[in-house]
Amino acid sequence: MSQTKESGESPDRSKGGQGNFVFWLQTRISQFVVAPSFLAILVVVYGFILWTGYISLSDSRMLPSYNFAGLEQYDRLWSMSRWYTALNNMLVFGGLYIFISLLIGITLAILLDQRIRMEGALRTIFLYPMALSFIVTGTAWKWILNPGLGVQQFVRDLGFETFTFDWIADRDMVVYTLVIAAVWQASGFVMALFLAALRGVDQDIIKAAYLDGASLPRIYTTIIIPSIKPVFLSAVVILSHLAIKSFDLVVAMTAGGPGVASDLPATFMFAMSFQRNQLGVGAASAMMMLATVMAIMVPYFYSQLRGERHA
Template sequence: MQSSLRSSLSRIVVAPTFLLVLVFVYGFILWTAYVSFTGSKMLPSYEWVGIDSYVRLWQFERWHVAITNLFIFGSLFIVICLALGCLLAVMLDQKIRVEGTLRTIYLYPMALSFIVTGTAWKWLLNPGTGLQAFVRDLGFPEFTFDWLINEQFAVYTLVIAAVWQSSGFVMALFLAALRGVDQEIIKAAYLDGASLPRIYWGIVIPSIRPVFLSAIVILAHLAVKSFDLVVALTGGGPGFASDLPANFMYEMAFRRNQINIGAASAVMMLCTVMAIIVPYLYSELRGAKRG
């Protein structure tokens, strides 16, 4: 009787939260998907028009630029964060004296919002007042670093800022995994004459492959939904050269009063996230069943 009462009480406590999530997350996802198949403009219209919004979406040059930028930004962001995070984790795994201090320094950027990160890097990369001006004042008047206002390189400034903020988080993931590796295996490899780089490359890193997969999923999710970093750092410019899909969606839905196009782009972003998460969940569930 008492256990039944506790079970019912826990369900009652959780029910409001579950209902709110059901309505305001999954309900609005379904609503957005439906609106993408309507002719909605400034206000929602529920007249079904089929895939017209998606056809028009792929006719926008700005959408193609946003998708290309997402591929460039996402690829470089994930690869550099993984490489840098793994390298930092391996260095800290040597149990150096100032490990706690360095770990805090590397992790600190993750405590900042992307708005703060974007604003700080906008100051640093501003050709008139930032790094370029500083180096020129040192006596190198020919030095040029104008990526922030160069439409061909503006997207790479997003990579710089995002890597600076997220690589410490990846380092923490890898460091936790490295500390869980069986030390007896490493000692046996030392006794066999294996060098430290070979031990990490051949034994330690392969043993933490699940962490790589988790880090890739998290970083890919951050890349797909990046919005505030673009707003703070480049504003999508010059022009729309550094737009990402999230910025395109905001522009269409809230500034150009084309809710259907914005909803269609949001659904495409959701499909991208699902294409990343579903295989990850499948591999995790399959691994749990085998275990």
């Protein structure tokens, strides 16, 4: 009797244990799927950030060295005139890039918000440049701005033989060619952000303003645009991030030239680390770029979290 009873209970226990395991596996399957990606990001991104930070505090030159040297590499970095050239170019490039992209983006969004014909086609055309890589954009604009075969030559072939547009070869103007190419690529993306925000504005408020006799420009300037301030902040953060890490556009378009006239911090870092055998200085410049990005991102995330808490 006891043997029969035990033999009758064992399948239930076995089945129950298997069921518990299946339930445990089902509740944790998402964690198992995400774990490899999380581990890779932890090592490849944050691990190498820490490694770069330590290299910037070492006496590394051609090869990594783990001898602690304090702030020596930062002293060398801030004594280089090329670094100041890169920073100055970043201020000019970043400021114009952000301002012009925002201006063009909000203008295009307002025009498309009028429910014009072929809106879908125009929206696709304006947004398409963002689908291209900066390498493609830089190469295309390098050809367009080339004095021997681009805009200058085209206008001269039309009969205007004294026309000159050689900014890409001018040390004082070359940084503005980077602005032209970058704005061409990003303004459509900014337009999409603003257009989505404009379409989300409460239409009842707009209709009430119309009934009160407000003109369309006044409705946009006093009601609609102030209500989408968070989108302005998001666009500025995204564009600032793109401007600070700009590398492939410069490499494809000007290679940092003429000379180092169009150097940006990212190209400076690459040149120091892999061309001038100054790995420590390159790591120090990378950490300065990271600090700049964090100075932008941390307040942004803080404001977002604070807004969610108050909401």
